[in-house]
Amino acid sequence: MIRFENVSKVYPDGFQAVKDLNFEIQEGEFLVLIGPSGCGKTTTMKMINRLEPHTAGSITLHGQDIKKANPVELRRSIGYVIQQTGLFPHYTLEQNVGLVPDLKGWDKAKKKQRVYELLDMVGLDPEIYASRYPKELSGGQQQRVGVARALAADPEVILMDEPFGALDPITRQQLQDQLLLLHQKLKKTIVFVTHDMDEALKMGDRIAVMKSGTMLQLDSPEKLLREPAHGFVEEFIGKKRVYQNPAFIPVTEVMKTNVATVLPKRSPLRAVTNMRQRKTDTLLVVDEHDVLLGLVSAYDLQFNIDAVSTVEEIITPVQVTLPVTATAKDALIAAKDAPFGIIPVVDKHQRLKGIVTRGTLISTFASHWAGKGDEE
Template sequence: MLKFENVSKVYDDGFQAVSSVNFEIQEGEFLVIIGPSGSGKSTTMKMINRMIPHTSGTITIDGNDVTKLNAAELRRNIGYVIQHIGLFPHYTIAKNIAIVPELKGWDKEKINDRVHELLKMVGLDPEVYSDRYPKELSGGQQQRVGVARALASNPRVILMDEPFGALDPLTRDQLQGELISLHQKLKKTFVFVTHDMDEALKLGDRIAIMKDGKLLQIDTPEKLLHEPAHGFVEEFIGKHRIMQNPELMPVTDVMNEKVLTSLPQRSPERALSFMRKRQVNTLIIVDEDDRLLGILPAHDLIAKMKDTKYIKEIMLSPKPYLSDSATARDAIIMMDEAPNGIIPIVDKDHKVIGVVTRGTLLSALSSQWTELEVAQ
């Protein structure tokens, strides 16, 4: 669908921001571009909608050279979300979302229906938020409006430039979860720029790693971890610290034993307060004997708490989970099946003793490798 062929960007002062980049993005794919500051990741993304013109090479969408398309029309057909949101402060929320459909000449009724549909989709009640102004919303709510605005004209491609970077960890995790759900539901093509590897691993179908304007590797998260194609890729994602021998490493060596659990009879308000105080984004639901019952991510809790009396009504299946006899390799393989990026670990009595996430997996294995290097 979207293709870069030998694309470079050189500024007037001679600085080469992007150097002969080649890759292709498939329809409906979620591609994350990541790299250190100055790597060219944001420049690469902004060349798609010609916010930054490329110097050489070819960028095509469905075989059409973007330089041959009308720039304004191109941008109206590509959703765009940035870190600082960019809502117009003197426009209501409904008006902010309606900007592109209005420019495209949609009739008023269609626009109103679309605004209401999108506000509901991003978890904001249109009866409450349509007539408010951006300053009346929290940062997380404003970012939801930014996502809704990007989706307003039903574009096939959505560009997102570090959209959650300025948010607190709980809000950020919640919006990441909602974005995953939106992607699965809408099947749009997403190009997402970040500097956070945990975010990239959580969101991306594939991850493109850049450094000094060059694309070093573009692969699935699992292939990046197992088969890094460049020394910097190893360093950046910690892969060379990962695989000593995961088949022999107990999963209990890579799990986090500090698990926030709750009984299923807790109210959603108390549960959310509990999570905020402990600064976690997922509750593990257990019975009176600490046996695993379910999982409750913060984004699901917030989205459904209005009509919920007890969290047992909205908790998700605990699967997948692992027993304490499993290995780190089992966790690595199973992580693909964990829709919330978390795997509970239980003992022989099905009692929760820990959890594994991509972050704890990488961190624990990284630490082990470092210890081995020191010992040698």
């Protein structure tokens, strides 16, 4: 939808803010630009609506060179939200939200319907708030109005320049959640600038990490965390941040593969011996193809050691398993429902690949959450 080809930005004093950018933003994508101050992220975003004209290369929107577009019409067709909202203090909220539709010549009835719809969409009852002025609102409410104004003319693209940066953490989280819901509902293409990596990981379909005017990596949050392509990217993310986001950690990275197992035809005595050798109180029962059949506990073996001839007679079904495609977050959720504290990990054929235990989860995350290991 939006394509950057060999795009650079050089100011009259010779400073090169952006260097040879090549990337594409897909229709309906939520793209986050992030990096330290002065990295070129805001300049990159502003070049899309020509608030900052690029000095080399080309930027196209739906295949059309934006340099050939009327800059005023281009900006009216692209939603724009900034950190301090930019609301006109002498305009009511209805007038602020309806500004672009008014400039585009919408009739009064259509404009009012759209304004009321959007105020309601961002959680501000239009019957109460439409006639109010910005000074009568909290910072979070003003930011909601800023988002509504950006959506007013139903643009395909919305640019957001650190829109929640000045808000308190609770309000910021609420607005992040609301924006994600709006994006899911409206499918707008959003380019979002932030300096906060936690915000980027939460919001972005993809994240572009920038430094000194160059784009070092553009990837999904999962790939960015697991496979940083540059030392600066790893440093900027923070080496321990992945452990603060267990949804991005494959369960295969936290599971034990050296699992204590037993075949179903083994005798209880042999199973107890195996248990003692492996220093465990539970064995997983698998067939000759490693297909998971169930489990047996030390208590069941000892209680039935003289009453049964094979382990299969006292197998307990496994109530909770995880697929190999699961995440550590899935394991953390499943752990509370796992008898004996063991969660088998199986492939699509139910073959046992490993186990996750409450102990391994605690030890894996506690060491990082407690501040051990490498510094961020």
